[in-house]
Amino acid sequence: MSGVAASVSSNAGQFDRWIRTAFVDLNTELENLYFSHQDRGRVIGVGDDVKQALRDNGHVHIVKLLAEGNTGDGFENAFNLLGNVGMYMAALRRHELTNPAREERSPFPLASALALHVGASLGMAPRFATSHLATHNKAVAGVRKSFTSLTDEFLFIDDNTRGIIGLQSAADAIMRVVHLGVSSPVADVLFENAATALKSVVSINERLFKRLDPQRFFYSVRPYYKPYRVGRQEYRGANAGDFPGINQLDLLLGLCRANDPYYSQLLVDKMLFMRPDDQARLRECMTYRSLLDDLLELSCTHANAPWYQNNARAYLQVCDLFGQTAAQHHNELVRKFIELPAADLDEASKQGITASGPPLPVLLRSLELLRDMRMAADVSGVTTRYADLARLRQSIRGTEQFESQTAADGLGA
Numbered sequence: 001m002s003g004v005a006a007s008v009s010s011n012a013g014q015f016d017r018w019i020r021t022a023f024v025d026l027n028t029e030l031e032n033l034y035f036s037h038q039d040r041g042r043v044i045g046v047g048d049d050v051k052q053a054l055r056d057n058g059h060v061h062i063v064k065l066l067a068e069g070n071t072g073d074g075f076e077n078a079f080n081l082l083g084n085v086g087m088y089m090a091a092l093r094r095h096e097l098t099n100p101a102r103e104e105r106s107p108f109p110l111a112s113a114l115a116l117h118v119g120a121s122l123g124m125a126p127r128f129a130t131s132h133l134a135t136h137n138k139a140v141a142g143v144r145k146s147f148t149s150l151t152d153e154f155l156f157i158d159d160n161t162r163g164i165i166g167l168q169s170a171a172d173a174i175m176r177v178v179h180l181g182v183s184s185p186v187a188d189v190l191f192e193n194a195a196t197a198l199k200s201v202v203s204i205n206e207r208l209f210k211r212l213d214p215q216r217f218f219y220s221v222r223p224y225y226k227p228y229r230v231g232r233q234e235y236r237g238a239n240a241g242d243f244p245g246i247n248q249l250d251l252l253l254g255l256c257r258a259n260d261p262y263y264s265q266l267l268v269d270k271m272l273f274m275r276p277d278d279q280a281r282l283r284e285c286m287t288y289r290s291l292l293d294d295l296l297e298l299s300c301t302h303a304n305a306p307w308y309q310n311n312a313r314a315y316l317q318v319c320d321l322f323g324q325t326a327a328q329h330h331n332e333l334v335r336k337f338i339e340l341p342a343a344d345l346d347e348a349s350k351q352g353i354t355a356s357g358p359p360l361p362v363l364l365r366s367l368e369l370l371r372d373m374r375m376a377a378d379v380s381g382v383t384t385r386y387a388d389l390a391r392l393r394q395s396i397r398g399t400e401q402f403e404s405q406t407a408a409d410g411l412g413a
Contacts, residue, residue, distance in 0.1 A: 023054065035216070065085075081118055089127065090147070123272070126235065133238070134243070144158070148220065170201075171244070209332045218337060244281040253318065292385060295392055299392065304397075316389070327375060334367055
């Protein structure tokens with residue numbers, strides 16, 4: 001079975017090949033039809049014969065897999081199957097063959113049953129997750145999974161994955177600092193590794209924002225990440241932040257706190273949208289004290305020690321770089337590729353355009369709050385670690401020179 005592990009059932013293998021081939025072709029054909037119209041947001045009544053083919057051809061595979069029963073053949077294959085049925089259901093949602101706003105339950109009970117079965121067995125939400133199209137998106141003959149063959153979707157998937165890998169690498173380095181202790185003389189190499197990883201994320205983001213077409217992203221890529229119903233329950237879309245690394249950085253650096261009501265709700269909401277091993281990594285980091293709290297305590301008695309000066313300075317560089325990635329995400333990606341294109345829509349068309357479900361203004365405010373927390377910004381009405389970071393900066397000898405260099409490098413929060 002070319003491109004599919006030998007242990008995968010023949011039905012699961014056939015479904016995987018369909019997702020990688022005909023499914024992509026049908027979606028691409030529909031996206032080009034939508035995009036060719038003056039009203040690019042119009043979906044209903046366009047390409048109905050193609051939509052029917054997508055729905056019916058996918059249904060054939062769903063029937064076989066559901067009848068087969070336990071089709072997973074182990075975690076990785078079950079995880080792959082969950083991604084495939086999730087992508088199929090996401091496409092049905094994108095093409096308005098289902099819409100949670102007008103339904104009390106999914107009109108696709110068999111696909112729902114399969115997704116619920118596999119999702120429950122894995123301990124995950126019964127829909128495709130970010131990891132299906134990012135960190136665990138297995139390429140076959142150089143081609144990764146996608147909804148379409150559009151250049152802009154490939155750009156988004158690939159650079160989003162590169163960014164996730166960079167953030168996770170930074171988080172892994174910071175976790176090692178926690179285990180060694182922030183006063184360790186070898187923490188320098190780990191802070192350097194984290195900073196290097198975050199600098200790569202900044203570069204990847206800059207490149208993506210220059211190359212990605214805002215119109216294509218908004219009209220042809222983003223719609224596959226909408227919420228949809230599985231059975232009676234509506235599940236939010238996959239978010240780019242559905243991986244542990246970004247929250248490990250939040251918590252271990254001390255920029256966010258797990259006992260903050262807003263932030264703790266965010267953690268709870270995302271758990272089932274990650275793989276169980278990623279869920280475990282996030283839970284583990286919630287048990288540790290932050291590096292910021294450790295450094296502030298140490299500053300009372302050890303501020304003049306060389307190890308303190310070196311490690312505190314290295315820690316602050318990581319915080320500044322992490323803040324820059326947060327600012328990039330909101331000020332460039334969200335604004336340029338979601339907020340501005342959405343401004344051209346009428347009020348009816350703005351309903352349900354976000355992956356997480358709430359109206360766009362509510363989502364934007366939530367993202368602004370998260371950005372400010374990660375940047376430790378001095379913002380009225382928002383609880384951040386601004387004052388604590390300012391106190392830490394004051395404990396470093398040559399602080400003025402450090403801050404001048406930070407500003408010159410474009411890293412200031």
